[in-house]
Amino acid sequence: MAKTRSIPPALPFADQVAIFSRLAESNPTPETELNFTNPYTLVVAVALSAQATDVGVNKATRGLFAIADTPQKMLDLGLEGVTEHIKTIGLFRQKAKNVIAMSRILVEDYGGEVPDSRSALMSLPGVGRKTANVVLNSAFGHSSQAVDTHIFRVGNRTRIAPGRDVDEVERAIEDNVPVRFQQHAHHWLILHGRYICQARRPRCAVCIINDLCPYEEKTG
Known part of the structure; x- marks a missing residue:
């Protein structure tokens, strides 16, 4: 019988606040990169x-x-x-x-x-x-969380929102990210995954939350 992978605990509230405060300061109003008019x-x-x-x-x-x-x-x-x-x-x-x-x-x-x-x-x-x-x-303007592969990766690497699948990561964002950051949370996370916390070569050296991230494979 296959073992179910255990999920590590999410980062403490204080770390969540610190992380999203930095992301918000860096990009106060993140938006989707898809062009649309309505x-x-x-x-x-x-x-x-x-x-x-x-x-x-x-x-x-x-x-x-x-x-x-x-x-x-x-x-x-x-x-x-x-x-x-x-x-x-x-x-x-x-x-x-x-x-x-x-x-x-x-x-x-x-x-x-x-x-x-x-x-x-x-x-x-x-x-x-x-x-x-x-x-x-x-x-x-709903505080809904659209979890893609970038957010799934970032959520688990950083333990902002750990989960075994996208549904668990979505719930983990809703449960653990402070309410005041919920509106833009998925935009910050997808952009962070797309440009910084990349799949093969995460750019840890220039990451603004490097010191708060428990990911073990960071470069020195």
Whole structure:
């Protein structure tokens, strides 16, 4: 019988406050690096970003959103039009189908508006929990935590939010990160993972929370 990996305890409250105070001082208003103009273009952009880079998605959606920034305009553009715009993105054919199906549901069931409910968002084609949480946070100001591979890595390495899977890390952020930092927590963590606490070569020497991090493989 396989053993279940034990989860180390999260960092103490005082360390959490110190870490997020530094992150907040360094970047007071972090934002998603996906380009969007309204809740609809955000949900489309995040759905397209699965297994793709934000840079690649932004290149593809620049032209797309210029002509289709509402569900109805996207339906008017049609499947072939959407496919042509996003063909540089991985899994573009299925994603184009999802965008059209999502847009149709938004028009028919929500009057063309993006709902600010996690369950409603997750009922849309191509929208999972992570996408829903990004939209709730960035479009509607909810303190939701969208955990991706970067946040999963940072949460466990630093013990800010340790967990065996993304759901556990999401709960750990909600349980351990001080409330005043919850609104921007996932943005700070994803940016830290993307540019500093990288997977193969973490840049510990320039990390502003180096002295508070228990990660053992830090460079001297």
